[in-house]
Amino acid sequence: MSEPSSKGSAYWRDNMRLVGVCLAVWFVVSFGCGILLVDWLNQITIGGFQLGFWFAQQGSMYVFLVIIFVFAARMTVLDRRHGVREDDEES
Numbered sequence: 060m061s062e063p064s065s066k067g068s069a070y071w072r073d074n075m076r077l078v079g080v081c082l083a084v085w086f087v088v089s090f091g092c093g094i095l096l097v098d099w100l101n102q103i104t105i106g107g108f109q110l111g112f113w114f115a116q117q118g119s120m121y122v123f124l125v126i127i128f129v130f131a132a133r134m135t136v137l138d139r140r141h142g143v144r145e146d147d148e149e150s
Contacts, residue, residue, distance in 0.1 A: 069141065074134075081129070084122070085123060089114075089122075093118070093119050097114070
């Protein structure tokens, strides 16, 4: 009886680890690069814009979109590894 419980526990532990990593990356990019490191990043210019300004205005949104796709791909792998794939269900 403890087998399903330990499988579910391992799945949620891996799931929460993935969520934590995604949130940490998002925090570092949006808060760190957009607010804390803005003066240092503004010394670099890309396409006529200072890098700190770019991160504060657009970069964090682009990184957030990348995080969404990476999260979805990693969750598919995680679901397969733990045997909880949604596409295996038959209606």
